[in-house]
Amino acid sequence: MNYIGIDIGSTAAKTIVFDGTQIVSSFILPTGWSSKETAGLIRTQLGGAGFDVGSDDTRTxxxxxxxxxxxxxxxxxxxxxxxxxGGSALLAGDGVIIDVGGQDTKIITVENGVAVRFLMNDKCSAGTGKFIEIMANRMGVDINELFALAQKGNPITISSMCTVFAES
Known part of the structure; x- marks a missing residue:
C-alpha cells in the first residue's frame, strides 16, 4: 500500500510517497498561479514515477x-x-512544530499525535518562507539546496522586516 501526501501551499507544492515503512519518493514544485494546474502536474509526475493515484493500493x-x-x-x-x-511520527512523541510558510507562520503544539494548540501569524513578514525563496533566487541557488547550505553556515536572525525592503 502506498500513501501519498500532497501539500499545495501558497508558494510550493510538496509531495511525499510512503510505502508503510519508509519514504519512497518526494518532490517539490512551485505552486504557480493555479493550484488546480499544480495538482495536475503532481499527478503527472507521480504517474511518471510509477504511482497510480487511482489504484486500489494507493491512498492520497x-x-x-x-x-x-x-x-x-x-x-x-x-x-x-x-x-x-506527521510531526508526532517524526518527533516520536510530543513536541512543538514551527511551519514557516509563504503567507503565514504557524506554531503547533502536538500531544499524542494530535495538534492541541496552535498560533498563526499572517501579518506582514509572516511569509518568511517567501522571503527565503526570494533570497535563494537572488543568490542563484535552488530553494531545495538551502537546507544543506544552511547546515554549513552560521545561524543568523531573520528580522521582521518586509521582504520588499530586505531584497533591496
Missing part, C-alpha cells in the same frame, strides 16, 4: 491552501491536522 491525502484543487485525493485535511500526525 491533500492539505494546504490548494487542497481543494486535488480532485483525485481520497481525503482532504487541514494543515494543522497533518502537522499533528
Amino acid at each position: 491525502i491533500a492539505t494546504g491552501y490548494g487542497r481543494i484543487s486535488v480532485e483525485y485525493a481520497d481525503k482532504i485535511l487541514t494543515e494543522i491536522s497533518c502537522h499533528g500526525k
Whole structure:
C-alpha cells in the first residue's frame, strides 16, 4: 500500500510517497498561479514515477491552501491536522512544530499525535518562507539546496522586516 501526501501551499507544492515503512519518493514544485494546474502536474509526475493515484493500493491525502484543487485525493485535511500526525511520527512523541510558510507562520503544539494548540501569524513578514525563496533566487541557488547550505553556515536572525525592503 502506498500513501501519498500532497501539500499545495501558497508558494510550493510538496509531495511525499510512503510505502508503510519508509519514504519512497518526494518532490517539490512551485505552486504557480493555479493550484488546480499544480495538482495536475503532481499527478503527472507521480504517474511518471510509477504511482497510480487511482489504484486500489494507493491512498492520497491533500492539505494546504490548494487542497481543494486535488480532485483525485481520497481525503482532504487541514494543515494543522497533518502537522499533528506527521510531526508526532517524526518527533516520536510530543513536541512543538514551527511551519514557516509563504503567507503565514504557524506554531503547533502536538500531544499524542494530535495538534492541541496552535498560533498563526499572517501579518506582514509572516511569509518568511517567501522571503527565503526570494533570497535563494537572488543568490542563484535552488530553494531545495538551502537546507544543506544552511547546515554549513552560521545561524543568523531573520528580522521582521518586509521582504520588499530586505531584497533591496
